Amino acid sequence: MRSEPPFDPIARAARIAARPVVLEARGLGKTYPGAKGRVPALSGIDLAIRRREFVTVVGPSGSGKSTLARILAGLDEHDSGEVLVDGHPVRGPGRDRGMVFQAYSLFPWLTVMGNVMTGPRFAGNGRDAARSIALQYLELVGLEHLADRWPHQLSGGQRQRVAIARALANEPRVLLMDEPFGALDPHTRATLQGNLIDLWFNIPITIIFITHDLDEAVLLADRIVVLGGPDADHAGGWLRETITVPLPVPRTPDVVLSPEFRAVRERLDSLIHPAEPPRPRERIPVYRLAAAGDDVR
Amino acid sequence: MRSQVVMMRWFVVRGVAPGAGWGFVIVGFLAPLLLWCAVSYVPWLWHPDILVESPGGSQTFAAGMRVPVAAFAAENAALAAAGSAPATGQAVNPVFLPAPHAVAVAFVTAFTTPPRRTGDPWLHESLLHSCALIAQGFGLAILVGVPLGILCGAYAGMSRLIEPFTDFLRYLPAPAFGALAVAIFGISDGPKISIIVLATVLPTILVIANTTRSLDKALIDAAATLGASNRQVLLRVVLPGIAPAVWNDLRILLGAAWTTLIVAELIGQMSGISFFINQQGKYRNYDFVFVGIIAIGLVGLLTDQILAAIGRLLFPWKRTS
Ligand SMILES: Nc1ncnc2c1ncn2[C@@H]1O[C@H](COP(=O)(O)OP(=O)(O)OP(=O)(O)O)[C@@H](O)[C@H]1O
Ligand SMILES: [Mg+2]
Numbered sequence: 001m002r003s004e005p006p007f008d009p010i011a012r013a014a015r016i017a018a019r020p021v022v023l024e025a026r027g028l029g030k031t032y033p034g035a036k037g038r039v040p041a042l043s044g045i046d047l048a049i050r051r052r053e054f055v056t057v058v059g060p061s062g063s064g065k066s067t068l069a070r071i072l073a074g075l076d077e078h079d080s081g082e083v084l085v086d087g088h089p090v091r092g093p094g095r096d097r098g099m100v101f102q103a104y105s106l107f108p109w110l111t112v113m114g115n116v117m118t119g120p121r122f123a124g125n126g127r128d129a130a131r132s133i134a135l136q137y138l139e140l141v142g143l144e145h146l147a148d149r150w151p152h153q154l155s156g157g158q159r160q161r162v163a164i165a166r167a168l169a170n171e172p173r174v175l176l177m178d179e180p181f182g183a184l185d186p187h188t189r190a191t192l193q194g195n196l197i198d199l200w201f202n203i204p205i206t207i208i209f210i211t212h213d214l215d216e217a218v219l220l221a222d223r224i225v226v227l228g229g230p231d232a233d234h235a236g237g238w239l240r241e242t243i244t245v246p247l248p249v250p251r252t253p254d255v256v257l258s259p260e261f262r263a264v265r266e267r268l269d270s271l272i273h274p275a276e277p278p279r280p281r282e283r284i285p286v287y288r289l290a291a292a293g294d295d296v297r
Numbered sequence: 298m299r300s301q302v303v304m305m306r307w308f309v310v311r312g313v314a315p316g317a318g319w320g321f322v323i324v325g326f327l328a329p330l331l332l333w334c335a336v337s338y339v340p341w342l343w344h345p346d347i348l349v350e351s352p353g354g355s356q357t358f359a360a361g362m363r364v365p366v367a368a369f370a371a372e373n374a375a376l377a378a379a380g381s382a383p384a385t386g387q388a389v390n391p392v393f394l395p396a397p398h399a400v401a402v403a404f405v406t407a408f409t410t411p412p413r414r415t416g417d418p419w420l421h422e423s424l425l426h427s428c429a430l431i432a433q434g435f436g437l438a439i440l441v442g443v444p445l446g447i448l449c450g451a452y453a454g455m456s457r458l459i460e461p462f463t464d465f466l467r468y469l470p471a472p473a474f475g476a477l478a479v480a481i482f483g484i485s486d487g488p489k490i491s492i493i494v495l496a497t498v499l500p501t502i503l504v505i506a507n508t509t510r511s512l513d514k515a516l517i518d519a520a521a522t523l524g525a526s527n528r529q530v531l532l533r534v535v536l537p538g539i540a541p542a543v544w545n546d547l548r549i550l551l552g553a554a555w556t557t558l559i560v561a562e563l564i565g566q567m568s569g570i571s572f573f574i575n576q577q578g579k580y581r582n583y584d585f586v587f588v589g590i591i592a593i594g595l596v597g598l599l600t601d602q603i604l605a606a607i608g609r610l611l612f613p614w615k616r617t618s
Binding site: 073074075092093094095097098099101103105106107108109110118119121122123150151152166167170176 | 513522
């Protein structure tokens with residue numbers, strides 16, 4: 001029996017860096033119209049996502065994570081910088097960048113099968129060809145037995161798996177996911193994280209995954225992009241730091257116990273929840289305590 | 298306590314129980330009917346007139362006349378003072394409110410005995426003619442209004458181009474164009490259909506535009522990231538996405554079409570159900586007037602229920618759970 005060589009994170013980072021860049025953002029900036037002129041939501045974002053990379057994006061609420069995802073997907077306009085796919089600048093959405101939304105966004109008038117078929121159908125495939133492609137991806141997410149259901153007959157977890165299958169059936173270069181598991185209970189979320197790791201390991205896909213769950217961010221990522229919220233030096237969201245996770249893939253949930261995981265997790269904590277001066281604790285008025293009544297000891 | 302909990306359930310907004318069954322539907326129809334019966338058959342509830350049976354010594358009354366209760370009493374007092382025989386009569390409702398049984402009888406009569414004046418249309422002929430007008434007028438309005446509405450809802454430019462002017466036109470009462478319509482289309486069905494089109498196409502455009510705009514933008518975003526072209530978004534996402542709502546909009550607009558019809562039919566040569574009702578009114582056959590009015594209601598109710606059932610077949614994904 002041959003023993004595995006020890007994992008070398010630096011060597012792995014070098015292997016990733018040698019791969020071609022699939023999706024690139026150069027000096028990306030975006031403003032929204034506000035009450036007093038335009039308000040920046042995002043500025044100076046430089047990113048290069050390499051083939052088969054799994055990048056998670058974290059940051060405080062309002063730091064522009066969704067805005068970034070929508071710009072990369074081409075759904076929102078940006079007002080400075082550019083987005084490149086395989087080195088070519090892109091404007092507007094396209095089948096090369098699939099997206100999965102937190103709110104599922106399945107087409108309610110199509111069955112599960114019909115939903116997964118839409119991408120291939122839009123691309124001009126015939127009904128039968130589209131159906132066989134869709135079936136493969138439904139099998140990949142383990143939902144082929146629900147092919148004839150309507151979306152409203154599915155649970156949240158099932159809907160999100162259908163949405164993932166639908167996006168993947170188009171064989172996009174990059175899959176963008178904006179808090180896809182944000183609305184799911186912890187158990188379902190853990191299951192879907194496992195499914196996603198398997199998917200990513202088995203099919204040639206590059207993933208950009210937005211989340212506010214820091215454990216999730218570390219568990220899934222090759223690399224974590226940390227956005228900063230508005231502060232004294234920045235009017236909107238900005239690129240704060242990029243962290244490479246020094247753990248082998250594919251990962252199982254027990255990596256949370258490893259010292260490398262803890263180290264990355266603590267770094268994220270310090271970036272996203274900087275130690276604030278402790279605020280005086282609000283005292284609950286006595287009459288409300290009395291009204292609460294029941295003794296919970 | 299229990300009854301309190303049950304009571305509370307009545308006030309749960311969009312809650313499930315109670316009153317979801319057929320019971321309330323039946324009550325909804327029965328209650329006004331019972332009220333009508335009560336007013337018709339219980340003398341002391343209303344009955345403001347006296348139907349004279351024998352005039353007695355009166356010079357002014359004749360058998361079969363309807364006079365107000367007060368006038369009847371005054372006349373009888375005068376007759377008593379003069380020593381003449383008093384008039385006799387029965388308390389009745391005014392002639393314009395026939396009793397339910399009279400209307401029921403008239404309903405049967407309208408279908409079984411030929412119209413009083415030869416050449417006048419039967420009730421069902423009048424109704425069919427009205428339905429044909431609605432079908433042509435509202436059909437044309439749908440053909441023009443639905444596509445325009447969808448374009449307005451889908452494209453801001455179209456919305457700017459069409460909606461404000463439509464909103465202006467909408468406030469001009471369509472029947473006011475009657476004289477113009479007669480001048481252009483003659484006096485038979487042409488002007489009537491054109492008035493129905495004019496009155497229904499404008500609200501159709503505005504309502505459908507709004508329905509189109511209320512389609513969840515996330516679905517359009519999803520389609521765009523799946524590689525849909527603009528054309529595909531319109532044809533494969535917007536159209537199926539709004540179809541059930543459009544169907545319901547049209548059901549409601551059909552009701553508006555009937556309202557216009559009644560006025561439209563008075564333009565040029567009077568026809569259809571309006572002619573029937575008007576004619577019966579002239580003969581003072583108010584029971585037949587009621588038959589005409591109720592017949593419109595029944596036709597409307599029936600078509601609406603049929604359309605609702607078709608809608609459920611067409612859009613199975615709207616609640617099958
Ligand atoms: N349509 C809009 N109009 C104006 N401002 C907007 C709009 N959408 C987002 N913003 C602003 O842009 C900033 C970034 O928003 P964004 O939704 O990208 O944040 P986020 O990082 O995804 O937050 P969260 O974690 O809460 O989802 C916020 O300050 C927000 O108020
Ligand atoms: Mg967000």
